Amino acid sequence: xxxxxxxxxxxxxxxxxxxxxxxxxxxxxxxxxxxxxxxxxxxxxxxxxxxxxxxxxxxxxxxxxxxxxxxxxxxxxxxxxxxxxxxxxxxxxxxxxxxxxxxxxxxxxxxxxxxxxxxxxxxxxxxxxxxxxxxxxxxxxxxxxxxxxxxxxxxxxxxx
Amino acid sequence: xxxxxxxxxxxxxxxxxxxxxxxxxxxxxxxxxxxxxxxxxxxxxxxxxxxxxxxxxxxxxxxxxxxxxxxxxxxxxxxxxxxxxxxxxxxxxxxxxxxxxxxxxxxxxxxxxxxxxxxxxxxxxxxxxxxxxxxxxxxxxxxxxxxxxxxxxxxxxxxxxxxxxxxxxxxxxxxxxxxxxxxxxxxxxxxxxxxxxxxxxxxxxxxxxxxxxxxxxxxxxxxxxxxxxxxxxxxxxxxxxxxxxxxxxxxxxxxxxxxxxxxxxxxxxxxxxxxxxxxxxxxxxxxxxxxxxxxxxxxxxxxxxxxxxxxxxxxxxxxxxxxxxxxxxxxxxxxxxxxxxxxxxxxxxxxxxxxxxxxxxxxxxxxxxxxxxxxxxxxxxxxxxxxxxxxxxxxxxxxxxxxxxxxxxxxxxxxxxxxxxxxxxxxxxxxxxxxxxxxxxxxxxxxxxxxxxxxxxxxxxxxxxxxxxxxxxxxxxxxxxxxxxxxxxxxxxxxxxxxxxxxxxxxxxxxxxxxxxxxxxxxxxxxxxxxxxxxxxxxxxxxxxxxxxxxxxxxxxxxxxxxxxxxxxxxxxxxxxxxxxxxxxxxxxxxxxxxxxxxxxxxxxxxxxxxxxxxxxxxxxxxxxxxxxxxxxxxxxxxxxxxxxxxxxxxxxxxxxxxxxxxx
Numbered sequence: 001x002x003x004x005x006x007x008x009x010x011x012x013x014x015x016x017x018x019x020x021x022x023x024x025x026x027x028x029x030x031x032x033x034x035x036x037x038x039x040x041x042x043x044x045x046x047x048x049x050x051x052x053x054x055x056x057x058x059x060x061x062x063x064x065x066x067x068x069x070x071x072x073x074x075x076x077x078x079x080x081x082x083x084x085x086x087x088x089x090x091x092x093x094x095x096x097x098x099x100x101x102x103x104x105x106x107x108x109x110x111x112x113x114x115x116x117x118x119x120x121x122x123x124x125x126x127x128x129x130x131x132x133x134x135x136x137x138x139x140x141x142x143x144x145x146x147x148x149x150x151x152x153x154x155x156x157x158x159x160x
Numbered sequence: 161x162x163x164x165x166x167x168x169x170x171x172x173x174x175x176x177x178x179x180x181x182x183x184x185x186x187x188x189x190x191x192x193x194x195x196x197x198x199x200x201x202x203x204x205x206x207x208x209x210x211x212x213x214x215x216x217x218x219x220x221x222x223x224x225x226x227x228x229x230x231x232x233x234x235x236x237x238x239x240x241x242x243x244x245x246x247x248x249x250x251x252x253x254x255x256x257x258x259x260x261x262x263x264x265x266x267x268x269x270x271x272x273x274x275x276x277x278x279x280x281x282x283x284x285x286x287x288x289x290x291x292x293x294x295x296x297x298x299x300x301x302x303x304x305x306x307x308x309x310x311x312x313x314x315x316x317x318x319x320x321x322x323x324x325x326x327x328x329x330x331x332x333x334x335x336x337x338x339x340x341x342x343x344x345x346x347x348x349x350x351x352x353x354x355x356x357x358x359x360x361x362x363x364x365x366x367x368x369x370x371x372x373x374x375x376x377x378x379x380x381x382x383x384x385x386x387x388x389x390x391x392x393x394x395x396x397x398x399x400x401x402x403x404x405x406x407x408x409x410x411x412x413x414x415x416x417x418x419x420x421x422x423x424x425x426x427x428x429x430x431x432x433x434x435x436x437x438x439x440x441x442x443x444x445x446x447x448x449x450x451x452x453x454x455x456x457x458x459x460x461x462x463x464x465x466x467x468x469x470x471x472x473x474x475x476x477x478x479x480x481x482x483x484x485x486x487x488x489x490x491x492x493x494x495x496x497x498x499x500x501x502x503x504x505x506x507x508x509x510x511x512x513x514x515x516x517x518x519x520x521x522x523x524x525x526x527x528x529x530x531x532x533x534x535x536x537x538x539x540x541x542x543x544x545x546x547x548x549x550x551x552x553x554x555x556x557x558x559x560x561x562x563x564x565x566x567x568x569x570x571x572x573x574x575x576x577x578x579x580x581x582x583x584x585x586x587x588x589x590x591x592x593x594x595x596x597x598x599x600x601x602x603x604x605x606x607x608x609x610x611x612x613x614x615x616x617x618x619x620x621x622x623x624x625x626x627x628x629x630x631x632x633x634x635x636x637x638x639x640x641x642x643x644x645x646x647x648x649x650x651x652x653x654x655x656x657x658x659x660x661x662x663x664x665x666x667x668x669x670x671x672x673x674x675x676x677x678x679x680x681x682x683x684x685x686x687x688x689x690x691x692x693x694x695x696x697x698x699x700x701x702x703x704x705x706x707x708x709x710x711x712x713x714x715x716x717x718x719x720x721x722x723x724x725x726x727x728x729x730x731x732x733x734x735x736x737x738x739x740x741x742x743x744x745x746x747x748x749x750x751x752x753x754x755x756x757x758x759x760x761x762x763x764x765x766x767x768x769x770x771x772x773x774x775x776x777x778x779x780x781x782x783x784x785x786x787x788x789x790x791x792x793x794x795x796x797x798x799x800x801x802x803x804x805x806x807x808x809x810x811x812x813x814x815x816x817x818x819x820x821x822x823x824x
Contacts, residue, residue, distance in 0.1 A: 004503075011504055012516070019520040022553055023527060030549040034532060034542040056544055070766025071685060071774035111683075111765040111776065113395065114323070114747050125546075 032056050032125060036081045038102040044128075051128040057104060058082075061141075063092040063118035068108070075108040079122060092119055108136040116141035163228045166216030167307040170257075173209045173264065174297035176202050180290035188283035196283050200271050203286050206293060207268025210261040217248050217257060217306055227313040230254060230306045236319035238711060238739075246330040247320045252469070253306035255333065259450070260296040262341040267293065270345055270370075277815045278366055284352035292344055295476055303468055322712075322738040322747050328388025336381030336408055340446040342374025343415065347443035347484070350436055354487040359432070359494045362818075364422045365811060369801060375419055376797040378412045383790045394750035394763055396681065396778045398786065401550040403529050407449030410522050414442045417518035420511050427573075428508060429498025433488065434515070436495065440484025445522075447477045452529070503575035510568040517560050524553045555608060559615060562670050565663045566619030569626055588621035604678075612674040616667050623660045623667075630657075650799065658800030665792030668785045675758070675782030683765075686717075687772040694777040697760060698722045702730070704771030713737045715746070715767045717775070721753055721760055729753045733764040733775070759783040 034056040035043070044051070059079035068075030080093055081102040095103075106124055116122060116139065126136035180203045187195030217230075221244050226232040234247040234254070249255045267289040274282050300306060320329075346367040353363040385405065386398040399405060418438040424431045451473040488495070501508055528545050535543040570584040595617040596610070604610050627646070630653075635645040650657040684692045686701045693699070702718040716734035720727060731751030738747070753760045759780040767773035 004501075007504060008501060015513070015516055016520075019517075019524075019557075022556060023524055026524075026549050026552040027527075027531070027545060030545050030552065031531075031543045032546065034544040039541075069768075069774075071768055071772060073683060073685075073765070073774055111763075111774070114745055117745055 034058060034123075036102070037079050037104040038081050038099075040104060041101055051132075054125060054127050056123060056125045057106075057134075057136075058121065058123040059102075059104075060093055061116070061118050061120055061122050062095060062098050062103065064094040066118050068112070070111050073110055075110075075112060076105065077108075077118075078103050078105050079124065080104075082121065104134055106134050106136050108139055110137060110139065112139055113141050162216050162219050162223075163225065163307045163309065166213050166220070167305065169209050169213040169216070170297055170305075170307065171301055173206055173213065173260070174294060174301050176206055176209065177290045177294040177297060180206065181287045181294060184283045184286040184290065196286075199283070199286055199290075200275075203271050203290060204268045206264045206290070210257075210264035210293075214248070214257055214261045217254060218245065220307075221245070221248055224317070226315075226317050227309050228306075229308045229310050232310060232314055232317045234317070234320055236317035239317075239320055242330055243320055243325055246324070246333075249333045249337075250320060250324060250329070253300065253304040253308075255337070256296060256300050256304055257306050258334070258337055259341060260293060260300070262337055263289065263293055263296065263344060266341060266345060266370075270348075274366065276819065278349075278358075278362060278818070280818075281349065281352040281356045281358050281363065284355045285348045288348040288351055289344060292348075299469060299472060303472075322736070323392070326388070326392045328384060328392055332381060332384045332388055335377050335384055339374050339377030339379075339381050340408070340411065340449065342370055342377065343411065343439075343443045343446050345370040345374075346418075346439050350439040351484065351487060354436065354491045357491070357494065359491065361426055361429075362814070364425060364435070365814075368422070371415070371419060371422070372797060372801050375412070375415045376793070376801075378408065378415060379793055379797075380790065382408055382412055383786070387787060390783075391750070391752065394748050396679075396750075396761060396763060396776065396780070398783075401525075401528070401547050404449075404453050406525050406529050406550075407445075407452045410525050411442055411445040411449060413518050413522040413525070414438060414445055417515040417522075418442055421515050424508055424511050430501070430508065431512070432495040432497060433492065436488045436491075437485070438515075440481065440488070444477060444480050444484070447473065447480060451477060505571065505576045505581075507568060507571050507573045510564055510571055514561065514564045514568065517557055517564070521554065521557045521561075524557075525550065558670065558673075559612060562612065562615045562619055562667070565666065566615070566622035569660065569663075570622050584625075585622075587625055588618050591621040592618040606677050609674050609677050612670055616671050616674070619667050620664065623664055626660060627657070652806075654799050654802050654804055658796045658798070658802075661796030661799060662793050663796075665789040665794075665796060668789035668792060672782050672785035672789065675780065675785075678781045680779040682777045683774065684777060685772065685774050687770070692775075692777060694760075695758075695779045696723055697728070697779075699760075699762070699777060701771075701773075704767060704773070705732075710739075712739060717751075717764055717767055717771070717773055719751065719762060728760075731760070731762060733762045735764055735767055754784050756784050756788075757781070 032054050035058075037057055037059045040055060040057055057079055060082055062078040062080055064078075066075075066077040068077070078095070078098065080098040083093070106126075108124060108126075121142040123140050124134075124136035125138040126134060129135050180199045183195050183202070184199035187193070187199060219225075220228045220231050221235055222241070224231070224235070224237055230251060230253050231247075234250045235244050239247065247254075249258045267286075270289070271282070271286060274285075278285075346363070349363040349367045353359050382405075385408065389395075389400070390398040418435065421431050421435050421438060425435050451470065501512070503509065528549055532542045532544050535541065566588060570588070572580050592614050595614045599610055599613050599617075604613065627649075630649045631642060631646045634640065634649050635642055638645065638648075640648065680695050682692070682694050686692055688701050688703050691698050691700045698721075700720050700722060702720055705714075705716045705718060707714055707716075714734050714736050716732045718730060718732050720730045722728060731753050733751035734749045735746040736749055737745075748764060750764070751762045759778075761778040761780055763776040763778070765774040765776060
């Protein structure tokens with residue numbers, strides 16, 4: 001019967017429509033830009049409005065001016081773009097060799113996981129405050145190259 | 161010597177698998193039984209070869225052979241035996257070998273099982289499985305060699321990442337892989353059915369137990385992964401919607417859909433096209449999961465990073481999808497349904513609805529995982545979605561599934577009438593109605609939690625009602641006593657009642673998740689002597705202790721939990737600093753006190769030398785139900801999986817007919 005088939009297809013269309021709507025609303029309410037520090041810096045230059053939005057920044061933790069502890073739960077550090085020379089030879093990134101246009105100072109209130117350390121990768125989420133400081137409230141970290149022997153630069157990076 | 165043997169068996173496996181693939185395919189096209197038989201014998205030998213290969217890797221690890229690069233990278237002399245064994249699958253190369261080993265063994269078993277059955281399709285099954293083995297062994301022989309040597313032998317290895325020194329490490333990867341790899345079998349049979357044109361139900365009946373096996377181990381793998389995250393990673397949760405977690409969740413969702421849709425094909429001859437698509441999708445998702453964890457495409461705390469395997473796995477994934485869906489389109493005319501959907505209110509449509517929701521959920525998880533790449537490709541900026549996205553979409557969809565678990569079994573096939581709706585749903589609905597005010601009265605006001613709990617009651621009631629009705633009907637008919645009726649009911653309908661028990665386990669999962677919104681989390685700074693309160697408990701920091709052993713130095717905070725004046729338990733969250741060369745940060749070990757009502761969970765975020773520390777205190781309601789569910793799911797799966805004499809007889813008759821036809 002054509003009517004039965006139509007009812008059936010309508011039901012499927014409704015279900016898919018509802019799921020589509022669910023997908024749309026959940027995406028728009030939780031979508032967050034993910035950027036490298038250099039990308040955020042250039043975006044801020046061009047568009048002041050970015051200050052309003054929550055943003056995720058992923059980069060390397062600079063090996064200097066890193067302060068904080070998990071008892072007081074206040075941290076300050078710098079994130080800089082991931083770089084090829086760091087990946088392959090475990091050259092530590094410090095404030096001297098980190099480019100200004102690629103480095104952002106982060107203030108973070110909270111606990112850092114065990115994997116957070118200088119030279120490692122971290123992803124923070126937060127936004128700029130009125131004073132132009134980036135305040136993060138979420139942080140996840142990934143171990144730096146543990147298995148690269150500095151004396152054997154040909155080894156490929158592996159991490160957990 | 162031994163590593164060389166391992167490498168040679170690996171190369172042999174690669175060559176033999178190519179031989180098997182070609183021999184089997186040519187044999188079946190030319191009708192040469194001797195070629196097919198030769199291919200099958202060779203395929204069985206692959207099962208032996210991979211065991212030898214993996215054993216040599218194990219041997220190298222256990223004998224501390226640091227001339228092997230992989231052994232050097234993932235173990236050291238101080239590593240205990242169980243973790244040395246686990247280290248074999250800790251890295252990319254070894255885990256690929258585990259994949260290939262399981263597949264080789266599974267393939268050998270499948271061939272032996274089908275020596276006298278499915279003879280027209282088996283050569284294609286053999287070819288496809290052999291090609292998959294060929295692919296994985298080639299990856300290892302040419303790129304990610306587990307047996308690669310170092311030019312000089314280091315004195316000691318780098319050791320296993322201390323984060324992996326816990327039961328999760330030896331439980332999670334093997335169980336997950338046991339599940340993942342299983343889906344190659346139904347995929348191979350489905351493709352073989354399409355190639356040979358033998359498109360009846362045989363491929364489903366033959367692989368049914370493989371599908372249950374695969375689904376079961378995927379469930380266990382996911383649960384153990386969650387358990388590992390909860391107790392060892394210690395961030396207070398058990399599921400982060402991390403891309404790698406998602407990559408083992410998506411095959412599970414699709415496999416769950418598949419398990420149900422094949423029932424419809426068996427009973428009603430419907431959804432044939434759908435099942436072909438699903439089996440390809442399930443297997444493809446297992447390859448996709450393997451791709452994500454190894455290619456560096458995705459940022460995750462789990463990934464083995466850049467290994468160069470990405471492009472090859474990507475191509476393999478593409479070929480799998482193209483072949484699976486290509487064959488499907490080619491065979492469309494032969495895949496027509498035997499029946500039509502009679503009514504929207506019927507068991508068939510409930511199953512179909514279940515499939516649509518499960519696939520919808522899979523799509524949304526896939527969406528979340530791939531959205532960053534798509535948005536970057538389209539708009540130039542990377543947009544991510546985090547846990548809130550997944551939770552917001554999973555909750556409503558999960559609730560629909562929970563409802564269907566209760567609704568499905570009670571609704572009639574073909575078309576439900578108002579009369580049978582009323583008869584079947586009166587009691588469960590009644591129970592749900594009573595539950596609403598009762599649960600609200602206990603103090604649950606959050607509408608989402610209330611809804612989920614009421615649905616749990618509804619679904620549990622329908623399942624209990626099913627057992628009750630079946631038992632009492634049997635009792636009335638046969639005069640057996642109640643216990644005998646019950647046992648016979650279950651044992652003569654193992655698939656059905658085993659399935660119901662699995663559903664009870666899944667209800668427990670929803671129950672555990674429902675506790676989430678009532679989680680209490682509190683950050684405190686405490687020094688010895690301080691008391692902090694959380695929920696109805698007070699936590700007294702008794703003292704801080706330091707001690708050392710060969711492996712690590714520990715700084716512990718001894719804390720006693722009180723409820724009012726009553727002492728409940730003493731737990732010891734601590735920080736451990738490992739002495740191996742690459743470990744220079746302390747690892748967090750949480751302290752947990754559990755009962756079925758709630759968990760008291762303490763994370764030591766930092767402990768100073770004087771004992772002052774930052775702690776996160778957490779109350780996780782209903783957490784333990786998640787682990788209890790695993791046992792219930794196990795029980796149900798065992799029952800559903802158990803051999804059944806009636807089924808065996810029926811299948812034997814079908815196989816005999818098959819053989820008689822092919823002899824003609």
